[in-house]
Amino acid sequence: MKHPVLQFVHRGDIVHLSDVPPSRTLLEVLREDLQCTAVKEGCGEGDCGACTVVLGEAEAGQLRYRAINSCIRLAHSVQGQAIWTADDLTTGxxxxxxxxxxxxxxxxxxxxxxxxxxxxxxxxxxxxxxxxxxxxxxxxxxxxxxxxxxxxxxxxxxxxxxxxxxxxxxxxxxxxxxxxxxxxxxxxxxxxxxDEAAVLRQLRAIPSGHTEPASSPSYLAPTTMAELLAARAAYPQAQIVAGTTDVGLWVTKQHRQFDRVLDVTRAAELRRVERYPHHIAIGAAVPLQDAYAALVADRPQLRKFAERFAGLPVRNSGTLGGNVANGSPIGDSMPLLIALGASLVLMSARKGRIVSRELPLESFYTGYRKNQLAADELLAWIKVPLPLSTEKLSVYKVSKRQDDDISAVCLALNLQVQDGLITQARIGAGGVAATPARAFRTEAALAGQPWARASLEQAATVLAQEFAPITDMRASAEYRRGLLAQLPLRYWAEFEGKEPVRLEDLS
CATH class of the missing domain: 1.10.150.120 ([2Fe-2S]-binding domain)
Structure with a gap:
């Protein structure tokens, strides 16, 4: 199978590398092919940051800079971008x-x-x-x-x-x-x-993606939605990737190799955040950092939670669509999106036309890391309703470390309160089931109840029994059930002015 040529700008030159396998990481290319030994491998999983490099990508005629982890980033994903390492900062x-x-x-x-x-x-x-x-x-x-x-x-x-x-x-x-x-x-x-003018001139001379499906290359990165869906239909067995913050671990930790990779991040339509009268639509290829910025713009109280989603290099690489499609039960985006009432738009190319369908996020998952995507479908958009004036939203991430850690439990509560009554409740939970889950029984226990501590106490009792969490390296089942029983009371205290109730609020 043909491996496409990899091209990017580095140290003032356009680098051309041939025969780069699809599973080869950017760290390997930098250290072994280009002898950039200042880039270190520490953890090999995007946690320690020793491998951090900065990518420069042309956006609206300017360079956008992103620090990313090179150890879990597939090399072909930087096609048509500029790269800086610690060796490169005294030139150009x-x-x-x-x-x-x-x-x-x-x-x-x-x-x-x-x-x-x-x-x-x-x-x-x-x-x-x-x-x-x-x-x-x-x-x-x-x-x-x-x-x-x-x-x-x-x-x-x-x-x-x-x-x-x-x-x-x-x-x-x-x-x-x-x-x-x-x-x-x-x-x-x-x-x-x-010297951005010089870098931009060089970037314009490089194709931004791999778009030659007819030659059957091992790494496909179409630049339009139509081309992307056509490639998905032609190669249903190809490994789909976005920011590779999870797939990269399969390479570095499980030593998996892929015959063919389909990269969704170059399709221009999926790289946008669009605003409508009642919702925003976040493209599946929008980086997590930008996706959370869009959510924070409407709900400023989410800023601290967004900063606790991994470290900045992971948020710069990973995408919201990738986090949702991956479907990890301990992924932090999904409990929040469930509480916000988000829905997913799935798209495919069938009989010469583009077909789409929409479903609630909580209906997307069918089992542990399994979902409703058909063999020719891709997740295209995440639609998030705009906040109402009656909304009381808060989300809690409980982990062993405050920063750069995976949740033991993530719980998002979103109650609509009007005239002293809870008119609607949406609750999303992570870390307590095989999939990100919606707490339907607890929501039913809250709907129509007065906005009072007693209502939250009753709901907490229901929530603690709604799921059957497991014991693992992050927490015991008993600890997780205890959190489910206490976090609704913390939510009540937060909105009733019992400050401070969050670690980040303490000075």
Whole structure:
């Protein structure tokens, strides 16, 4: 089977690599083919951030920068993009005037003469942010993504922002304080920027996807919905991928290989968030970071929950459609979307025309990691209703770590309260069944009841008995049932002003 040529921009040149198998990771290509050894392999599962690189993609005539984990990213998924590693930050940069004319660069903490390092590297030197050094290249690249996407755009780089954006990078020497110092300090250094005009010229010379199904290549990445559905119909056995934050683990941990891969992330129609009078429609290929930004725009209370969905590099790679289609019972998106009343649009190409059908998200799953997709269908859109004035929504993620961890239980409660009565209830739960689940019995116990603690206490008793959770490495069945019995009371306390009730609210 033919492997398509992989092309991307790196260090000012267009790289051409032939015979790259579909299961080969970006980390392997960078280290073994291009000798970019600053990119480290730590965990091999997107948790530690040592392998972080930054991708640049053309969007509306400008470069969009995303820090991603290269260890679980398939190499062909970066076709037509630009890549930066920690080895690349002293070339291709041009000075830029600071947005504030009164800006005066602070002297290095060491008192030494300024080197030719990029500001995110120099800040790590000045603030003594590197200890053993193994994680340092990954931290530098996350800082570089923050620098390009925020500092140069005039956004304030405070400690809270830095901590949120660095949550996908782990330092085993417990050196977070000086690294956070470096994140704040890099904005005080003389500014430089990528020569974006040069990079964009090169990107325009590269096809953005692999679109030659007639030649039967091993990696297909169609750029239109029609081409994507045609490829799905032609190759129903192909492994579907989006951000590969889960499929990448099958490669690195289970050593699986794929004969053919179908990448949905290049279809332009699926990369959009569209707004309608009563709902928003999130394309299945929209990155999680952008999808959650759209949800937060309508429901600001979801911001902290969104930041706790893995680390930023995972959210930059993974897609909402991929998270939903994957259907993990401990995936955090689905309980929330169930509580919001989300529905899914499935599409296929049959007899020369595009066919679609819509179903509630909670009806999509038929068993553990099984769903209703037909062999020729793809998940295309996630439709989320806009909030009503009567909505009381909150979502709880309970995990062993506050950041960058998988939920033991995720519970989303969305009650409509009008004139002191609960007129409607929607509750989504994760980590308590073989699939993401809707708590129908508990909803029925709440509907029509007064908005009062007693109603939530009664519902909590029903919720604790509605599911039969298992014991695993994240929590015992008893602990999970205990959470189901307590979280509705926490929900009540939150809306009745018993503050603080969340860890992130404590100062």
């Amino acid at each position: 940069m041009v000075p830029v005037a600071p947005p504030n004319p009164s800006h005066v660069a602070k002297a290095p903490a060491t008192g030494q003469e300024r080197s030719n390092l990029h500001p995110c590297q120099q800040a790590m030197v000045d603030c003594h942010g590197s200890q053993c050094g193994f994680c340092t290249p990954g931290f530098v690249m996350s800082l570089f993504g923050m620098y390009q996407g925020k500092v140069l755009q005039g956004e304030a780089m405070d400690r809270a922002t830095a901590q949120a954006d660095l949550s996908g990078n782990l330092c085993r020497c417990t050196g977070y304080r000086p690294i956070l110092d470096a994140a704040e300090h890099m904005a005080d250094l003389p500014r430089v920027q990528v």
